[in-house]
Amino acid sequence: MTDTYIHPIKDTDATPVLTVKNLSVDFHLRTHILHAVRKVSFALHKGKTMALVGESGSGKSVTTRAIMRLLDKEARQTSGEITLHGDDGDIRITDLDPKGKAIRQIRGRRIALIFQEPMSSLSPVHTIGSQIGEALRLHRGLSKREAMDETVKLLEQVEIKDPAAMAKRYTFEFSGGMRQRAMIAMALACDPDVLIADEPTTALDVTTQAEVMDLLKRLQEHRGMALLLITHDLGLVAEVADEVAVMRFGRLVERGPIDDIFHNPQTAYAKKLLASTMRLERPSELRDRRDRTSDPAVLSVRGLCKSFGVTNWRGQEIHAVRAVKDASFDLYPGESLGIVGESGSGKTTLGRMILRVIEPTAGEIGYRETDGRVSDVAAMDKPELAKFHRDVRLIFQDPFASLNPRMTIKQIIAEPLVVNGVMQGVELEARVGELLELVGMDRGAMERYPHAFSGGQRQRFSIARSLALNPRIIIADEATSALDVSIRAQILDLLIELQKKLNLSFLFIAHDISVVRYFCDRVLVMHHGRIVEQGDAETVCTAPKEPYTKALLSAVPNPDPRDKRMVHRTKFVAEEV
């Protein structure tokens, strides 16, 4: 598979703004040379959107850095040319000195960049206005005051409320979506010909994502920019792209108009990528979809509340943030209950309160022990709580941060057993081996360290660790959101199988609705700390009753370019709470 499969393009009258021909970039690492990008060619057209898709490590971002001549020190461009076409002739970007004046004239003025992390892509110690104004003063030679006026206009265009006041604020006073809007305003400041958006919405909630993409599309149409969208989310691609290029291991695997790629993929990899995305669009076939709500609940939460107080220096409470309001629900044995909501909706706080990592302000959590006795978790003392924690375990989001890099896999998985003094020696080793096999890993992994494994494998170890004490309930907080799509489905399948084998109950906290639909029996939708809707997962996901749920679902991108859901979404205007 050395050549790119190129679907024929029907309308060839569009003028290219930027062409990339045979681009190759190598990374000179300490031990070997990594071919990050190999012979990649594509063109961007005026007013059109090209999506570059692929899993992590496929060379998408390196390609964009090469276009801006912003490659790291270790990277060498070994072949290829990048040309920027304009009214005043063509500029071969690849010939320019990466630190020279000529390329600086292009950066920010003719090619602009937006990238993933709205948290860290703006300086924390400068005001938003000064960061946007800087580009204006640099490229358009405006004075400080003119730049400020122009900045306010730009912020208005990206629909930031009260732009004059917001320009004087710092990034940490902005929410994720607002930062990304500010970032867009900065990129658009000098009316660039090409806008490169590198995973612009990955860190955002679906509704915010929909709004930001809407905005980008509108601005693109208005200004006739070419947009290069880098993403791993095929749903998003289907919603906004005109043309798609699929990358894998630094190579362009397949390229063509959006409809051809989605409905007539030619290469095995593109088919596989689409299949794993489409698989998450319906409930898993592995699940037996039995109604368990008639059984006695293993966990019943009633009227759970949490407010975080803000106190002044004398310890008096000034005002309180009510993170969770009056949450009531039941979790049945062998059931998966999904909790969905945007960031700040209180879903994580709810999960932590059940473990009593965060103390509830009010309410009770009834836990039915194996002998049928029901005890209130909220009133448990330390020894009882320790026992409860053996039955209820947690799987974390980030498989890289949640495993101690200085411990072997055996030590990591055995830790709960050792801490609780359950077993040791040969018995312990046998149990770890058994757990590893349970999560589909080889016993040989025991003596190795986490860094030797990929994200998906690490998440399997986290799962093995959570199973060590034979728990009855597992709380999975965004357990799959850090994984690539193809691996996501595998991990979810593993969890379903484990659930069937061990009769586990899952409390599955996620912001990704398709994952919840694939995995969960029932679902709770949270908004502003309140449970707005709960019920059977399939029903809630296909025929929601509450306006908020409707808006949330319609904002989820649909991986079918012939049925663009996000563009025609219903918007939810929150009543003040």
Place this chain on the structure above:
Amino acid sequence: MLSYIIQRLFLMIPTMIGISIISFAIIQLPPGDYLTSVLAAMADSDVNFSDEQIAKMRANYGLDEPMIMQYVKWIWGIVSRGDFGYSFEWNRPVSELIWERMGSTLSISLLSLLFVWAVSLPIGIYSAVNRHSLGDHIATFFGFLGLAIPNFILALTLMYVSFKYFGQSVGGLYSPEFAEQPMSWAKFVDLLKHVWVPVVVIGTAGTAALIRILRANLTDELNKPYVLTARAKGLPEHTAILRYPVRVALNPFVSAIGWVLPQLISGITITAIVLNLPTAGPLLLRSLIAQDMYLAGSFILLMGMLTLIGMLLSDILLALLDPRIRFH
């Protein structure tokens, strides 16, 4: 911001009380008191006193009272009338002695701090931006050398250099001919000729430490996405680096005041003795040896206060520099 500062000032009161108790306890820790050390010195020259005489002298100095009474009297004197007590050894009020020395101590300390900043900032930035380059290795080498060489050796070396090659008098802050004169332009020039030796000696270790800290911090910051944003905006390389990551990495520079200030004042004792500087260090050492309790106690108390002030200053500056701190 103002309420924050007031709040911090109020919080300093209990800390100061704690420091005063501890510093008084410390000077009481060694066995005996000022009188024992005087008597021991007298005994060396065959002058002996009867027990009655000793008891009388002890009462004279107020040393026969219980420790708590001595402490209360001392503190009351400081709070009510700024009287830090009386130095037994020098036969002068403690405050007079200390103020005499504080001027030179503070000016040498501040000059050293400026020296530390002026040298470590450019070198630190260079080292971080050109990591593992020849220049970085050289800076690192000299940095470690600066950390490793004991101050008094460096002091002796520099004294030798300034005497041998610049023909200056050795030690002190002034040449002998200016020492007793009132301040004049000539005297000031003479001061400048002398002051560089202690400033370099005292500042070297701090410079080396700050270079390392800045290099490490800036290296972290250089890889942050916002630096890429700045470059993608089309900013020239040096502007992109100076305006963004350096600005964020500057925090340890400011917090350095908090620990550099007391360290410069107390930590330079050996250097000050070697260089014969009229600063507080040698006086403190002498008072501790002689068990001159009020002088030593007042010194430790003042040092504690300077540390607190230094911390407050650096916190205020940090808040001015970094909006994230200001808004929390």
